[in-house]
Amino acid sequence: MENSFRPVFVVSSGAFRHTGMDVEKENPVHMENVNVPGRCTKRAALGDLSNFANKEHNTKFQTVQHLKASDSVYTRPLQVIPGLPFVADKVWERMTRLTGHCGRHLKLMASKVTERTARWGERFTYVDTLQRDRRANNTAERLMLDRKVWRASILESRRTEAAKPPTKTTVEDIDAGDSEMLHLCSEYVKDIYAYLMALEVKRAVRPGYLEGSKITAHMRAVLIDWLIEAHSSFQLHQETLYLTVAILDRFLQVQPISPNKLQLIGVAAMLLAFKYEEGHIDAHGIQELADITDNTFTTSQIRQAERVVLRRLNFDLGRPLALHFLRRASKAANASVERHMLAKYLMELTLLDYAMVHYRPSEVAAASLCLSQLLLGGLPWTPTDQHYTTYDEAHLKPIMQHIAKNVVVSEGNINFQAVKLKYSSKLDVTRLSESSTVKSLAAPLLGNP
Known part of the structure; x- marks a missing residue:
């Protein structure tokens, strides 16, 4: 019976090369249906191609069980089509060739990885033995063994490092004798200073923050020199002075102001530092701050500037000093x-x-x-x-x-x-x-x- 089932199947241009047989040479009639745009894929009728298969060859591979590619998911669709053993055989050979090439490539990669791993140090002593073992032909198995050896060597190195005795340090524990003096917080002092060092990074002042501002470095120095004199006259704590300068710098780097307001912001910064470090201040104390400015600013202006500074700093005043x-x-x-x-x-x-x-x-x-x-x-x-x-x-x-x-x-x-x-x-x-x-x-x- 003539085979009337002729679906169109797309294959690569090199899939039908066979020793002693050239499709384009043997079947010039049906090759007019083949589209060959340059080196692209060929389209051909599988029924026409099946006419070139030998009858004995067809009889030999008629059953699905005798196909060489019976276990391949790529050739399984070809098995249900009668008269295609030649095509299935060529696809199988093509796949075998590709598989061998991939296998050789993977083995070469595995050998290179193994050679580089062997150079990492003395901890990888078993890698050389594994590399010389020719019985491990399976590339996947060899890679798994490499991984096991590598992990085992890492664990062994960790155990070796842990077994080493701790080195003696020459650093003196300066808090060892302060356990009975509770106000020194000897149990927490190291953690406290670690926190302060992290906080000073968070509340840092950037370099050159006055660039583009009407305030100059000389104006800032004149203001701080005046604040030091005011601090000495009021006999305030040392922390109050350092916090005043810290508040001033942190405010000026986020809020540009005019030069005629610089002294007002300095007084407001000192007021906030006094409240933070020394406690509450009454109306008489704020009036004294206004007096040292020669009444250039009123107490209400100082209070208003204080609120502005607090809002711009988001009420975060606790910078380490x-x-x-x-x-x-x-x-x-x-x-x-x-x-x-x-x-x-x-x-x-x-x-x-x-x-x-x-x-x-x-x-x-x-x-x-x-x-x-x-x-x-x-x-x-x-x-x-x-x-x-x-x-x-x-x-x-x-x-x-x-x-x-x-x-x-x-x-x-x-x-x-x-x-x-x-x-x-x-x-x-x-x-x-x-x-x-x-x-x-x-x-x-x-x-x-």
């Missing part, structure tokens, strides 16, 4: 009263320096103490100091250069003398600028060779 970190660093260094006092003087000079607003309070405190120890006795920065401040001397050197520059500049600047007059009764600060250490540190910033 350099004074907090200096006390911790002085305790770690076992600093004397004189070295601690000199560090406070150096640290307070930085309040006027606009170029140092972006440094963290913990960095300023550590650099001030490090320079104080160099000036008084030439003491080095010990591992204990580095551990509790988290800064080494190389990290602190640029900050120490800025501080040394402030010492030299303050000596010859008669406009900003508030800090110098404040500490002159406690320290001999007039000779600091003559120190060779200060001169060498300040030279790069002052333009001196």
Whole structure:
């Protein structure tokens, strides 16, 4: 019976190549139905192609069970079509060729991975043996074994590291003897300072925040020098001064103001710092703040400015202060009263320096103490100091250069003398600028060779 079932089947141009047989040469009549656009796929009638199959070949592969590609999902649709054993045979050969190529490629990749893994270190000692094992012909099995060996080596290395005895540290526990003094919070002090160091990053002041503003660095320095004088006349806490400057800088970097309002914002910042650090202030105290401005601003204007500052800062006033970190660093260094006092003087000079607003309070405190120890006795920065401040001397050197520059500049600047007059009764600060250490540190910033 003539086969009238002629569906159209799309195959690749190289799928019908056979030794001793060329479809295009043997069947020129039916090749007019074949579309060959360049090197694209051919479309041919499978019924026509089946005429070229040998009858014995058809009889031999007539049943589905004798097809070589009986287990392939790609050739299963061909099995239900009579007279297609030749096509199924060629597809099987094509698939076998592709499978062999993929298998060789995967084995090559596995061998390269194994070679690179063997170079990672001594922990992968069994990889070389696995690479030389020719019995592992299955690529998937070899990769699984590689993974097991790798995981086993990692676990073994972890157990080895855990079994090593802990190294002895030379850092002294400065809080070991404070357990009976409850106000020192020896159980929580390390966590408290870790929290403060994270908070100072969150409440940071960006460098150059006055760019594009009508306020200049000189105006800021004049205001802070005046606030230091007011702070001394009122005999307020040291924390109040540092928090006042912190509030002022954080407000100016988010809210541009006119120069005639700068003093008002400074007074409002001092009022907020006083309430935060020292407690409630009555109407008489606010009137005193108005009086120090020579009644340039009224008490109602000061209160209104206070509300503006609070809203712009989202009521977040708790920025860590350099004074907090200096006390911790002085305790770690076992600093004397004189070295601690000199560090406070150096640290307070930085309040006027606009170029140092972006440094963290913990960095300023550590650099001030490090320079104080160099000036008084030439003491080095010990591992204990580095551990509790988290800064080494190389990290602190640029900050120490800025501080040394402030010492030299303050000596010859008669406009900003508030800090110098404040500490002159406690320290001999007039000779600091003559120190060779200060001169060498300040030279790069002052333009001196």
